[in-house]
Amino acid sequence: MKYRRIWVERGITIWALVLVLGAQSSQPKPLTRAEVLSLVAAWEFGESTQHLIQQRGISFLPTDEDVRILGRASGEKSNPAALQKTLRSAKVISSTKEEVSTEAVLLQHLTRCGELNNSSTRQSPEAEVECRAALSLAPRDPFVLLAVGVSLSNQQRRKEAVAVFRQALALDPSLALGHLLLFDALTGAGPEYRDEGLVEGIAALRLDPNGIEMVAFFELLFGDGGVSARDIATLRSQANAHTNDPVPHLVLGLALNHSRDTKGAFAEFETARKLGLDNAFLRRLCDQPVHQAREGQLAGKVHMIDKEKSTIAITRANREWQVVYNSDTKWIYGTQESNKPSSLDELKENWFISCKGMFDGGKLFASTCHFRESN
Numbered sequence: 001m002k003y004r005r006i007w008v009e010r011g012i013t014i015w016a017l018v019l020v021l022g023a024q025s026s027q028p029k030p031l032t033r034a035e036v037l038s039l040v041a042a043w044e045f046g047e048s049t050q051h052l053i054q055q056r057g058i059s060f061l062p063t064d065e066d067v068r069i070l071g072r073a074s075g076e077k078s079n080p081a082a083l084q085k086t087l088r089s090a091k092v093i094s095s096t097k098e099e100v101s102t103e104a105v106l107l108q109h110l111t112r113c114g115e116l117n118n119s120s121t122r123q124s125p126e127a128e129v130e131c132r133a134a135l136s137l138a139p140r141d142p143f144v145l146l147a148v149g150v151s152l153s154n155q156q157r158r159k160e161a162v163a164v165f166r167q168a169l170a171l172d173p174s175l176a177l178g179h180l181l182l183f184d185a186l187t188g189a190g191p192e193y194r195d196e197g198l199v200e201g202i203a204a205l206r207l208d209p210n211g212i213e214m215v216a217f218f219e220l221l222f223g224d225g226g227v228s229a230r231d232i233a234t235l236r237s238q239a240n241a242h243t244n245d246p247v248p249h250l251v252l253g254l255a256l257n258h259s260r261d262t263k264g265a266f267a268e269f270e271t272a273r274k275l276g277l278d279n280a281f282l283r284r285l286c287d288q289p290v291h292q293a294r295e296g297q298l299a300g301k302v303h304m305i306d307k308e309k310s311t312i313a314i315t316r317a318n319r320e321w322q323v324v325y326n327s328d329t330k331w332i333y334g335t336q337e338s339n340k341p342s343s344l345d346e347l348k349e350n351w352f353i354s355c356k357g358m359f360d361g362g363k364l365f366a367s368t369c370h371f372r373e374s375n
Contacts, residue, residue, distance in 0.1 A: 028174065030059040030093040031143075033066065034106055038143030039177070040073045041114030041131065042150045047213045048177045050086045057091035069107065073114030081335070109134035113147050120301065120350055120374075122154040142168035146178055149185070158189035179204035180214060184319075187221055195234045198251070202238060206247045210279045216296070218251055220319060222258035223362020231255055239268070246277035258362075298323060298364045299354035301374060305347065312369075314353060322363045323355050330368045339370065347371050 031039075031053060039049045060066075067084050074083070109130050116127035128151040135144050145168035152161035165182040169175060179200050186197030201221075205214040222231075235255055238248040253268030273282055284294055300316030312323040325344065333342035347353070352374050357366040 028056045030057040030091075032059050034103075034110060034138060035141065035143040036087075037070060037073055037107060037110040037114065038134070038141065038147050040070050041110055041117055041147035042143070042181065043146070043177055048180065048208065048211060050082070051208055051211065052175075052177065053086055053090050057093045058087070059093055061092055062087035062090070069111055073111045073118070075115050075118030103137060106134055106137040109137070110144070110147070113151065117147065117150050117154060122151075123156075125155065127151040127154065140171060142171040142175060142178065145171070146175070146181060149181060153181070153185055153188070158185050161185040162189060162193070174207060176204050176207035176211065176214070179207065180217065184217065187225075195230070198231065198234050199238065202247055202251055205251065206245070209247065209277055212281060215250075215254070215281050218254050219258075219359065220321065220362060222255055227255045227259040232259065244275060246272035246275035249275065250277060250282060294359050295357075296359040296364055297354065297356045299352070302347065302349050302351050302353050302371070305344075305349060307344075312347075312353070312355075314355075323353075323357075323369070324363050324365045325369070326365075329357075329366050332368065332370045334370075334372055342371075348373075350374055 036053065036058065039052065043049055067080065067087060070083050070087075071080050113127060113131040113134055116122065116124060116130060128148065131144070131148040131151045135141075135148050138144050145164055149161045149164035149168065152158075152164060162182060162185045165178055165185060169178045169182065172178070183197050183201035183204055186193040186200060189197075201214070201218060205211065205218075208214055232252070232255055235248060235252040239245075239252050242248055249268045249272040253265045253272065256262075256268060257265035269282060281294075298314055298316070298321050300314040300321065303313040303315045303320060305312050310325055312325065314321045314323055329344075331342045331344055331347070332339050333346055334340055347369075351371050353369055353371040355364055355366040355369040357364050357368070359365075
């Protein structure tokens, strides 16, 4: 009995140690320079990128040179102020592992990869060449794989992009941005992939429930392409299969709202809220009639200005969004640090623009637009 008790106690001790080590190993690692650069190369410097940096922290002390390189990789959509603020406020966690980001060649390829992915010539195969050159130096880095996948999506090679995004998620299933990019690629690859795309979109939103970009993709998908009975059936199946998960109910509510079933949409939004989802977007949906327009913001590159229809086509993340303006829309030229009142006549195609207003029917009805030349 004595020996048995010793073995039992030893077994408990070993099992506890395994649990502790397992918990430690499951903690997300801080992002290296190369990983942050890969994120920017795949997805500019948007909300999803900022959230990931804030959640995981970084393994390096950011310098002015880091901000410059990341700004260059952001291409025409660079936002130096946001870059610097996010990097300077990120938690710096030292890493004992030698970082691949110290390799100058890798950083050069990633910078050029991002610059091309985020430029007006993003459809060029040269972006894929640079991204794959980076991948050859870091073949098992999920962040670099995301950048490669985006270079394929930009060339409308959606099915190839799907395969690459799946490789990235196999290495790190917790990447919300990976699920979002896979969602975008699947829904753009053809109707036979749409069901799976909706499921991936739910997975992305589940990992980042406060991500406005995630919700915006669903809004654009349903607003531009409409909602089919099959969409409703797929989303309802997800909601029924995950009864305690608020996210499928939120997405089902968005789909019902776009199909003009406002009563059903409101019921789903209320269910999502009761299950614990409480972000600003959902609060607005629940606190006002669902058929009303909702506040929002769109930013990207000006693709086309149609003065006859009073619309501006904005491209961002491989999609085209519509902004509607009128005589009351305010136009401001410059950056947040230095700007001045302007007019629509000063706006040019291929310039950067950010508009605030009300979303309705998949379009943004702008109250204010800031614009400037692309970097």
